[in-house]
Amino acid sequence: DVKVTQSSRYLVKRTGEKVFLECVQDMDHENMFWYRQDPGLGLRLIYFSYDVKMKEKGDIPEGYSVSREKKERFSLILESASTNQTSMYLCASSLAHGQFFGPGTRLTVL
Amino acid sequence: AQSVAQPEDQVNVAEGNPLTVKCTYSVSGNPYLFWYVQYPNRGLQFLLKYITGDNLVKGSYGFEAEFNKSQTSFHLKKPSALVSDSALYFCAVRGLYNNNDMRFGAGTRLTVKP
Numbered sequence: 001d002v003k004v005t006q007s008s009r010y011l012v013k014r015t016g017e018k019v020f021l022e023c024v025q026d027m028d029h030e031n032m033f034w035y036r037q038d039p040g041l042g043l044r045l046i047y048f049s050y051d052v053k054m055k056e057k058g059d060i061p062e063g064y065s066v067s068r069e070k071k072e073r074f075s076l077i078l079e080s081a082s083t084n085q086t087s088m089y090l091c092a093s094s095l096a097h098g099q100f101f102g103p104g105t106r107l108t109v110l
Numbered sequence: 111a112q113s114v115a116q117p118e119d120q121v122n123v124a125e126g127n128p129l130t131v132k133c134t135y136s137v138s139g140n141p142y143l144f145w146y147v148q149y150p151n152r153g154l155q156f157l158l159k160y161i162t163g164d165n166l167v168k169g170s171y172g173f174e175a176e177f178n179k180s181q182t183s184f185h186l187k188k189p190s191a192l193v194s195d196s197a198l199y200f201c202a203v204r205g206l207y208n209n210n211d212m213r214f215g216a217g218t219r220l221t222v223k224p
Contacts, residue, residue: 004153006153009151035214040119040216040217041216042200042214042215042216042217043154043200043214045212090153090154092154097142097159097161098142098144098156098159099212100156101146101153101154101155102153103152103153104151104152104153106151
């Protein structure tokens, strides 16, 4: 079975802090994704990566950056956290059909 | 660009009754369609997908979905609901050639009452 893990289930940070969310997949998938999930809005794509060191902006990249130095790891970075970035963050990976999701990180920015 | 709509924020059914969670889609060309389920404080779990072939797709936990091209719909169904089916359900679509552009609906919260 594909396993996608995220470094934290719950995270509380202060406004202005730099925040790192880590995601690791164990199935050698080329594609990895970061979404945020907010009530009534479904999942919105922040960034995705189709190969090591390759990245593309999704629908809502503002305030975020990403890093993919190794194929199995895709990091989401909040350069200066703000309260409107309080959300559930979901990582996913895929090879062909469909995406496999991690358990999510619920981030609260105070 | 592709999109999906889940017209119901909330669906309530009694245990043992059939359930339907609705989804309509918009995509150029042939769609790949998916249903995911999310339990509280968890990530999304894959339920089933339609790629091609039989319009009735069977998935995990007794769920099935019917692809209807003329109505551009992909409704999720289960003949007999369980209390444990209570969760948030997401429909998703992507185009045939672009795995990197999957669009999700806003989600439908299913509550099954004993």
